Amino acid sequence: MDMKPVITVDNLRTYFYNDKRCNKVLNGISFKLYKGRTLCVVGESGCGKSVTASSIMQLLPVLSRIESGSITYHGDKNDIRIDQLERNGKTIRKLRGSDLAMIFQDPMTALNPVYTIGWQIMENLKYHTTLNLKERRKKAIELLEQMGVSNPGKRVDQYPHELSGGMRQRAMIAMAMSCNPKILIADEPTTALDVTIQAQIFELITKLKSEHDTAVMLITHDMGVVSELADDVAVMYMGNIVEQGPVREVLKNPSHPYTSALLRSIPVLHQGASQDLQPIRGVTPDPFDRPTGCQFGPRCDFYTEQCTQMPDESAVDATHSVRCWHADACRAAQKPVPDHAAGQQPVVQ
Amino acid sequence: MLKFSLKKILAMIPMALVISFLIYLGLELTPGDAVSYMIPPDQLANVSPEKLEAIRELYGLNDPFIVRYFRWLIQMLQGNFGFSLTNGVPIKKILLETYPATLELSVAALLISTLLGSFLGIVSAIRRGSIADNALTVAGMLGVSIPQFFLGMVSILLFALQLKWLPIGGRMLPGQTDLLSHIRFLILPALVLGVTLTAGVMRYSRSSMLDTMNKDYIRTARSKGLPEWRVNLIHGFRVAITPVVVLIGFRLPMLIGGSVVIETIFQWPGIGNAFNMAVRGQNYPLVMTIALFSVFAVLIASLLVDILTAALDPRVKLH
Amino acid sequence: MFTLTRTRTRLDRQFDRIRDLEEAGLNKKSTTSRALRKLLNNRLAMFGLAIFLIILLSSAFAPLLTSYDPLGVDMRSILKKPSLLHLFGTDKLGRDVFTRVLYGGRISIFVGLGSALGAASIGVLLGAYGGYKGGWFDKTVIRFSEIFMSFPQLILVMMLVSIFGQGLSNLMIIFIITGWGSVYRLTRARMLSLREEEYVQSLKSFGLNDFIICYKHILPNAISPIVVNITLSTAMFILEESALSFLGLGVPLEIATWGNILNASQDLFTLQNTWWLWLPVGVTISLFVMSINFVGDGLRDTTDPTQQG
Numbered sequence: 001m002d003m004k005p006v007i008t009v010d011n012l013r014t015y016f017y018n019d020k021r022c023n024k025v026l027n028g029i030s031f032k033l034y035k036g037r038t039l040c041v042v043g044e045s046g047c048g049k050s051v052t053a054s055s056i057m058q059l060l061p062v063l064s065r066i067e068s069g070s071i072t073y074h075g076d077k078n079d080i081r082i083d084q085l086e087r088n089g090k091t092i093r094k095l096r097g098s099d100l101a102m103i104f105q106d107p108m109t110a111l112n113p114v115y116t117i118g119w120q121i122m123e124n125l126k127y128h129t130t131l132n133l134k135e136r137r138k139k140a141i142e143l144l145e146q147m148g149v150s151n152p153g154k155r156v157d158q159y160p161h162e163l164s165g166g167m168r169q170r171a172m173i174a175m176a177m178s179c180n181p182k183i184l185i186a187d188e189p190t191t192a193l194d195v196t197i198q199a200q201i202f203e204l205i206t207k208l209k210s211e212h213d214t215a216v217m218l219i220t221h222d223m224g225v226v227s228e229l230a231d232d233v234a235v236m237y238m239g240n241i242v243e244q245g246p247v248r249e250v251l252k253n254p255s256h257p258y259t260s261a262l263l264r265s266i267p268v269l270h271q272g273a274s275q276d277l278q279p280i281r282g283v284t285p286d287p288f289d290r291p292t293g294c295q296f297g298p299r300c301d302f303y304t305e306q307c308t309q310m311p312d313e314s315a316v317d318a319t320h321s322v323r324c325w326h327a328d329a330c331r332a333a334q335k336p337v338p339d340h341a342a343g344q345q346p347v348v349q
Numbered sequence: 350m351l352k353f354s355l356k357k358i359l360a361m362i363p364m365a366l367v368i369s370f371l372i373y374l375g376l377e378l379t380p381g382d383a384v385s386y387m388i389p390p391d392q393l394a395n396v397s398p399e400k401l402e403a404i405r406e407l408y409g410l411n412d413p414f415i416v417r418y419f420r421w422l423i424q425m426l427q428g429n430f431g432f433s434l435t436n437g438v439p440i441k442k443i444l445l446e447t448y449p450a451t452l453e454l455s456v457a458a459l460l461i462s463t464l465l466g467s468f469l470g471i472v473s474a475i476r477r478g479s480i481a482d483n484a485l486t487v488a489g490m491l492g493v494s495i496p497q498f499f500l501g502m503v504s505i506l507l508f509a510l511q512l513k514w515l516p517i518g519g520r521m522l523p524g525q526t527d528l529l530s531h532i533r534f535l536i537l538p539a540l541v542l543g544v545t546l547t548a549g550v551m552r553y554s555r556s557s558m559l560d561t562m563n564k565d566y567i568r569t570a571r572s573k574g575l576p577e578w579r580v581n582l583i584h585g586f587r588v589a590i591t592p593v594v595v596l597i598g599f600r601l602p603m604l605i606g607g608s609v610v611i612e613t614i615f616q617w618p619g620i621g622n623a624f625n626m627a628v629r630g631q632n633y634p635l636v637m638t639i640a641l642f643s644v645f646a647v648l649i650a651s652l653l654v655d656i657l658t659a660a661l662d663p664r665v666k667l668h
Numbered sequence: 669m670f671t672l673t674r675t676r677t678r679l680d681r682q683f684d685r686i687r688d689l690e691e692a693g694l695n696k697k698s699t700t701s702r703a704l705r706k707l708l709n710n711r712l713a714m715f716g717l718a719i720f721l722i723i724l725l726s727s728a729f730a731p732l733l734t735s736y737d738p739l740g741v742d743m744r745s746i747l748k749k750p751s752l753l754h755l756f757g758t759d760k761l762g763r764d765v766f767t768r769v770l771y772g773g774r775i776s777i778f779v780g781l782g783s784a785l786g787a788a789s790i791g792v793l794l795g796a797y798g799g800y801k802g803g804w805f806d807k808t809v810i811r812f813s814e815i816f817m818s819f820p821q822l823i824l825v826m827m828l829v830s831i832f833g834q835g836l837s838n839l840m841i842i843f844i845i846t847g848w849g850s851v852y853r854l855t856r857a858r859m860l861s862l863r864e865e866e867y868v869q870s871l872k873s874f875g876l877n878d879f880i881i882c883y884k885h886i887l888p889n890a891i892s893p894i895v896v897n898i899t900l901s902t903a904m905f906i907l908e909e910s911a912l913s914f915l916g917l918g919v920p921l922e923i924a925t926w927g928n929i930l931n932a933s934q935d936l937f938t939l940q941n942t943w944w945l946w947l948p949v950g951v952t953i954s955l956f957v958m959s960i961n962f963v964g965d966g967l968r969d970t971t972d973p974t975q976q977g
């Protein structure tokens with residue numbers, strides 16, 4: 001397993017400027033993506049997971065920008081500072097589609113309705129490879145087949161609205177993987193799909209990851225997905241990564257009050273109706289009216305005066321870090337956390 | 350697609366019939382005999398009252414209203430459009446002589462408006478909020494607010510009389526039947542006729558583009574590393590164009606109506622000019638016949654727009 | 669602590685300003701109604717409103733602004749250039765053009781607004797009931813309106829004028845007949861979506877009569893696009909009246925309207941040499957219609973919930 005990172009994000013801050021207000025969506029996050037490993041970024045809506053992805057791909061909306069920090073892509077030949085690149089400039093465009101690829105939440109709206117899916121896949125090949133028309137079409141059909149689309153020869157000439165949801169998502173994955181990207185970012189790829197299809201899609205992503213040694217960044221709000229698929233996990237809350245590390249570590253030893261609260265609020269499959277679920281008290285703050293210091297403060301059981309200052313990132317061990325003044329207290333107070341992995345049974349034979 | 354078109358054509362027929370009935374009704378309401386204009390004038394000239402009565406019987410002019418309507422309709426379908434009250438010329442001849450000029454003018458105006466309007470609309474959308482965008486918005490407002498005839502007068506004054514770049518009026522000099530040779534005459538009328546449509550197309554293109562550029566598939570296109578021009582045109586405008594085509598379809602009647610005024614000002618020998626003279630000369634048969642055909646023109650144009658819309662958007666159900 | 673090293677743009681500077689304000693705690697939510705704020709901020713709409721009022725009031729209070737008689741022939745001052753005595757000069761019969769423009773405005777605006785209101789009344793009445801009830805009533809009226817909409821408007825109007833003759837009231841009736849269709853469709857479309865709302869179901873379950881539900885309860889919610897339509901229709905009718913009068917087929921030539929004034933200026937000589945006979949009138953029409961369009965657009969922006977703030 002290659003431990004050299006493909007992407008290093010260091011103290012990234014991204015601010016949004018809508019309606020003449022400044023929203024500090026990302027407030028200094030740092031993490032790394034590694035080849036052949038899946039990082040699950042998990043958190044509630046509005047915590048900044050999608051914006052992280054957009055920042056890496058330099059796909060931020062017009063009224064926003066990367067304020068400070070760095071995003072470095074460690075390519076084969078050299079390192080590229082993505083945050084310094086001109087939006088839609090030549091360099092980032094070369095990377096997008098061939099080194100960095102992204103799949104989105106709703107394949108119905110993410111695919112152009114007036115072009116066939118074959119055409120859209122071939123377009124990616126056209127701009128990043130030197131294949132001719134016949135070769136591109138052959139490759140497109142191959143890709144669809146690899147992604148598990150039945151009857152690929154016929155599907156390649158169909159329009160997005162003629163396919164089912166699962167097939168559309170497979171087509172989008174085919175498009176993203178067409179040039180063997182080093183990094184695949186998946187932004188809640190199954191939220192818009194049926195649960196049974198979800199499992200298939202995740203299986204597909206895992207298979208691709210191991211076949212191509214891709215670094216996968218999977219954004220989700222579903223802890224079940226995290227325990228099933230992740231190698232590493234980063235828990236986000238209101239623009240900060242509050243805890244990150246290998247998934248077994250973090251789930252066994254949650255060191256941030258938010259992480260443990262999350263784990264306690266989710267039912268585990270097959271553990272019965274008598275599970276003790278505890279919803280997290282309070283609500284997520286208004287982004288324009290944030291608490292000072294640690295954002296989770298008002299909802300935290302371990303809150304003290306010290307928490308009005310944002311905690312630095314401290315190490316729990318070599319690979320597991322947390323942003324909390326009271327990490328030790330949190331770990332000590334652990335009731336045995338339901339083992340989400342233990343309750344899982346294979347859904348699909 | 351063929352089935353789709355045929356269905357649309359069939360749906361048009363009842364409408365066309367109703368309109369022909371209304372036109373006939375209008376003919377009945379105007380002073381004078383509704384159908385006597387269908388008779389060649391030389392047959393009516395210098396006849397004695399008894400002979401006239403016989404002719405009337407012969408042509409069924411004393412029959413009940415409905416019967417007269419159907420006779421009239423059958424005559425129209427056979428190509429007999431009657432004779433002009435003013436000079437006895439067969440109306441069919443008048444129409445055949447004048448429609449090429451109007452067709453030329455309308456098509457030119459349509460092309461200019463669509464191309465120019467779309468281009469300006471896309472530019473406005475891409476550079477939203479810039480000075481160019483604001484200037485174009487105001488210009489567009491101006492375009493729909495200035496009366497066409499006034500704009501015509503101003504442009505004649507400026508370009509023809511003062512600057513002497515373009516001719517004052519008329520369609521061509523004798524012998525200039527080929528389009529390219531008399532294109533100087535076409536420029537000004539086509540531009541003025543198209544101003545309102547250009548402004549409308551520009552505004553619709555802009556808002557359609559803005560809507561489209563917010564969509565998810567644009568973000569997907571960018572995530573593939575495509576150049577901006579391709580994202581804007583091939584992914585953006587290609588989808589944004591459909592509502593614009595629908596708009597143009599809606600505004601086609603105005604183009605046809607506007608030609609009445611423009612042809613008058615620029616002495617363009619087309620159907621619009623003929624219509625104007627007919628109304629002023631109380632030449633009712635000609636007025637009604639031209640009105641009837643203008644409706645047909647609108648219906649056919651709408652049909653073409655429907656087909657084009659279906660061709661542009663694969664999501665439109667063809668059955 | 670700004671580590672951005674790529675080239676800064678104008679947008680960047682704006683962002684810096686907003687960020688600094690935010691950090692100093694000076695960006696607060698405003699309390700005034702969003703709609704009002706948007707309208708006031710729309711400079712074009714305000715500008716339009718100003719021009720509109722200037723022209724409207726000048727025409728309305730014409731006797732206060734000019735002492736001439738719009739029909740007053742004065743053969744001693746034919747075709748005089750604009751001067752302090754005659755702001756827009758005089759025409760072929762010695763009449764003061766400025767006065768004619770002011771008084772003409774009264775008729776033109778009256779025709780435009782009156783026709784728009786008349787068309788709207790019919791359109792709303794029919795459209796509200798048709799959209800709400802559906803059924804044969806709706807189907808018939810829609811076919812009917814489609815027929816009118818297949819005619820190019822100007823040609824239809826001219827055709828009706830040739831059948832029924834000219835005249836001020838004739839013209840307005842013809843305008844109303846040709847114009848009710850668009851309001852009808854608008855109202856009907858709004859009705860179709862509003863009638864599915866829950867409060868309608870509850871009103872029905874209370875046993876309220878259809879007319880009351882339709883006109884008293886649902887219709888007020890559909891008013892805003894109708895108001896926008898009335899504004900824009902007024903502009904359209906003013907343009908149509910002027911075009912018709914220009915051709916000599918509109919309001920009878922004795923009455924001064926903006927279009928009639930232009931009717932006398934069609935020949936090339938007038939075009940070149942006595943520009944004051946037609947240029948000021950044309951500009952007035954353009955400005956007035958433009959101002960109506962600005963205001964109408966501003967209203968549409970304000971009432972349209974899909975537009976961004």
